[in-house]
Amino acid sequence: MIPPVTPKSPKEDFVSAKYSTSPPPTPPSGGWGVITRYFIYDNTFDGLLTCVFDAFNRKEFPDRIVGENTQLPLFTESFTVITDETKSDRVLKALREKISRSALDMLFIDYLSESDDTTIILFRYIRKALTSEFSIEMNFADPDVLELSKIYKKVTREEERMRQFVRFQKTVDGIFFAVMNPIYNVLPLSARFFQNRFADQSWIIYDIRRKYGLYYDLHTVETVQFDHLEIAAETGKLTPEKLDDYELAFQDLWKDYLKAITIQERKNLKLQRQFMPKRFWKYLTEKN
Amino acid sequence: MNPKIFEKLKTLAEAAKYDVSCASSGTTRNNPVKNLGTAAGWGICHSFTEDGRCVSLLKIMLTNHCIYDCGYCMNRRSNDIPRSTFSVSELVELTIEFYRRNYIEGLFLSSGVVRNADYTMERMVRVAKDLRLVHKYNGYIHLKSIPGASRELITEAGLYADRLSCNIEMPSEASLRIIAPDKNYQSVYRPMHYIQQGFLQSAEDKKKYRHTPRFAPAGQSTQMIIGASPDDDNRILHLANALYQRPAMKRVYYSGYIHLNTYDTRLPALPTPPLVRENRLYQADWLMRFYQFKVDEIVDEKHPNLDLEIDPKLAWALRHPENYPVNINTADYETILRVPGIGVKSANLIISSRRFGRLTSDHLKKMGVVMKRAKYFITCNELQAFTVQEAGSEYIRRALTAPPKKKKDEEQQLIIGFEYDTPRNP
Numbered sequence: 230m231i232p233p234v235t236p237k238s239p240k241e242d243f244v245s246a247k248y249s250t251s252p253p254p255t256p257p258s259g260g261w262g263v264i265t266r267y268f269i270y271d272n273t274f275d276g277l278l279t280c281v282f283d284a285f286n287r288k289e290f291p292d293r294i295v296g297e298n299t300q301l302p303l304f305t306e307s308f309t310v311i312t313d314e315t316k317s318d319r320v321l322k323a324l325r326e327k328i329s330r331s332a333l334d335m336l337f338i339d340y341l342s343e344s345d346d347t348t349i350i351l352f353r354y355i356r357k358a359l360t361s362e363f364s365i366e367m368n369f370a371d372p373d374v375l376e377l378s379k380i381y382k383k384v385t386r387e388e389e390r391m392r393q394f395v396r397f398q399k400t401v402d403g404i405f406f407a408v409m410n411p412i413y414n415v416l417p418l419s420a421r422f423f424q425n426r427f428a429d430q431s432w433i434i435y436d437i438r439r440k441y442g443l444y445y446d447l448h449t450v451e452t453v454q455f456d457h458l459e460i461a462a463e464t465g466k467l468t469p470e471k472l473d474d475y476e477l478a479f480q481d482l483w484k485d486y487l488k489a490i491t492i493q494e495r496k497n498l499k500l501q502r503q504f505m506p507k508r509f510w511k512y513l514t515e516k517n
Numbered sequence: 518m519n520p521k522i523f524e525k526l527k528t529l530a531e532a533a534k535y536d537v538s539c540a541s542s543g544t545t546r547n548n549p550v551k552n553l554g555t556a557a558g559w560g561i562c563h564s565f566t567e568d569g570r571c572v573s574l575l576k577i578m579l580t581n582h583c584i585y586d587c588g589y590c591m592n593r594r595s596n597d598i599p600r601s602t603f604s605v606s607e608l609v610e611l612t613i614e615f616y617r618r619n620y621i622e623g624l625f626l627s628s629g630v631v632r633n634a635d636y637t638m639e640r641m642v643r644v645a646k647d648l649r650l651v652h653k654y655n656g657y658i659h660l661k662s663i664p665g666a667s668r669e670l671i672t673e674a675g676l677y678a679d680r681l682s683c684n685i686e687m688p689s690e691a692s693l694r695i696i697a698p699d700k701n702y703q704s705v706y707r708p709m710h711y712i713q714q715g716f717l718q719s720a721e722d723k724k725k726y727r728h729t730p731r732f733a734p735a736g737q738s739t740q741m742i743i744g745a746s747p748d749d750d751n752r753i754l755h756l757a758n759a760l761y762q763r764p765a766m767k768r769v770y771y772s773g774y775i776h777l778n779t780y781d782t783r784l785p786a787l788p789t790p791p792l793v794r795e796n797r798l799y800q801a802d803w804l805m806r807f808y809q810f811k812v813d814e815i816v817d818e819k820h821p822n823l824d825l826e827i828d829p830k831l832a833w834a835l836r837h838p839e840n841y842p843v844n845i846n847t848a849d850y851e852t853i854l855r856v857p858g859i860g861v862k863s864a865n866l867i868i869s870s871r872r873f874g875r876l877t878s879d880h881l882k883k884m885g886v887v888m889k890r891a892k893y894f895i896t897c898n899e900l901q902a903f904t905v906q907e908a909g910s911e912y913i914r915r916a917l918t919a920p921p922k923k924k925k926d927e928e929q930q931l932i933i934g935f936e937y938d939t940p941r942n943p
């Protein structure tokens with residue numbers, strides 16, 4: 230049970246709140262009876278943490294957490310959470326005392342999956358972590374813990390695919406440019422990798438779905454947005470006059486190379502697609 | 518750009534394509550001074566060819582001219598094929614430009630033998646040296662060492678390369694003598710030994726001096742061709758096992774023989790490469806390296822060849838029904854790992870989760886255990902199931918090999934795995 234808390238000292242909530250070791254009941258799909266309690270937030274990670282703060286404060290726990298502008302079904306109770314960094318910092322601080330650094334990283338990575346279904350699981354996980362007497366991180370028999378570890382795998386897998394399938398085109402001004410269309414918002418996760426690996430060349434990786442990119446100028450990585458992106462919609466290719474003189478030659482060499490190393494006797498298109506799903510082909514130099 | 522480069526790339530990539538060892542794993546190279554390139558942990562597969570193989574490195578030959586006449590090789594001197602040679606600078610440029618576009622993790626360079634082993638090796642080392650010293654390239658480099666190359670050149674190669682390899686090619690010296698008369702085991706084992714010494718020496722120096730140049734930090738690998746000679750799996754896996762005992766040996770690759778030189782009657786006229794057997798060998802290799810199996814448990818005089826119908830872990834389990842069923846809630850890690858259907862990842866999940874409470878088959882399913890297989894070999898204190906004890910090995914074999922409802926031609930295209938953590942480079 231959650232002991233009563235005085236709304237005036239919310240900080241205490243996380244430290245003193247004790248929750249029974251059994252997980253909080255999961256609502257049946259569709260919620261309890263007809264009324265489902267919704268929290269509405271601004272889709273930021275701080276916003277999610279603020280949801281946690283407010284929930285403890287109000288002693289009211291949501292069945293669903295959704296982003297702004299979501300059409301709510303009939304018969305719902307909803308509460309709009311206003312993101313507040315002092316609140317989210319407090320939750321973060323309390324959380325740090327309860328779970329390891331890597332579990333915390335996992336929560337953030339799960340959040341990048343950008344799905345309302347994940348958000349409520351994250352919420353439940355954080356709630357359990359804060360109120361449980363022992364660390365819940367390794368308890369994979371808990372459906373929420375297991376589910377988050379699976380989502381974590383999916384998001385990091387998508388990020389790995391960025392490392393695999395980003396293809397730079399060298400532009401006339403010497404910038405290496407790539408377009409991607411990841412299903413999760415993984416660009417922030419890959420920044421460090423590309424910055425380390427391509428430290429002596431400036432590059433841009435642009436997420437065409439979310440309409441923002443990362444730009445590395447030999448010093449730092451910054452976020453960029455283009456109002457108007459002059460690329461071929463079908464292939465992500467820049468127009469020839471924007472390219473370095475030898476760019477097309479190297480693209481051709483790469484294609485020739487892949488053709489040359491294929492062993493016809495072992496042809497296995499199914500296997501190729503399993504490792505390199507079709508949805509990535511669009512922006513692959515070798516497939517266009 | 519030299520227009521001939523297109524022709525050269527085509528010829529020399531084709532010439533290199535049958536070497537399967539393209540993994541780019543095993544090194545961590547950071548890039549502290551903002552040059553080009555890093556290498557970390559498992560290498561990245563950047564593309565996949567139509568045969569489903571991972572493309573991680575620019576796998577290419579310096580030249581496909583060769584003075585030798587190895588029976589299994591497309592580049593042997595008796596073949597009348599287009600021949601080409603890269604200049605050092607051409608290869609360096611290709612590597613750098615491919616790397617900058619995120620096409621590759623690095624370079625895997627091999628070569629036909631021109632003039633003699635050392636002449637060839639020297640040019641290969643120059644490519645690596647130029648990349649590292651002139652272009653400050655920090656990505657992955659794998660150099661094949663030429664059989665018979667001198668200690669000096671191998672030692673120099675080790676300073677620039679992440680990995681060196683020396684292919685055994687044939688699983689027995691007798692077969693090598695027949696099929697590749699220009700080579701012998703000594704010409705392969707010597708460079709292997711130099712690599713090992715360089716590797717150990719560098720580790721030793723590291724304890725004494727702060728700045729020791731690294732020597733082939735990703736160690737060495739080798740490759741055996743499967744099915745070109747009568748050598749059985751018992752022979753192959755015992756040899757692999759012996760090679761893995763060597764301190765710097767990281768990977769042994771198995772390459773199903775492709776009958777290229779059809780005129781050569783010393784070699785078997787296989788209609789298709791033995792891909793299922795190759796797959797089984799990788800699974801057996803996996804069992805030795807990650808599942809704590811001893812080689813004798815997988816093959817021996819009585820069972821000299823791997824069962825092509827079922828994977829070697831299941832085969833072992835069916836030969837030893839007395840060890841099952843395994844109690845998931847109490848058995849130790851090693852025992853759980855021996856359950857067909859449970860891989861390294863799910864075994865770890867089981868061990869860490871069961872501290873919180875009893876696991877049921879429902880939990881196992883969610884943890885990725887392949888219950889279709891595992892159910893015959895485990896108990897989790899639920900209603901008594903139908904295990905190998907009741908069913909008998911023969912029944913389970915039949916149940917698990919019952920023809921799946923799919924097209925015939927897919928059978929040749931097995932994917933390494935079931936519960937085996939899939940190696941990226943079969």
Ligand code: SF4
Pocket residue numbers: 583584585586587590591592593594628629630
């Ligand atoms: S040494 Fe043998 S295997 Fe190597 S390229 Fe020459 S003929 Fe081929």
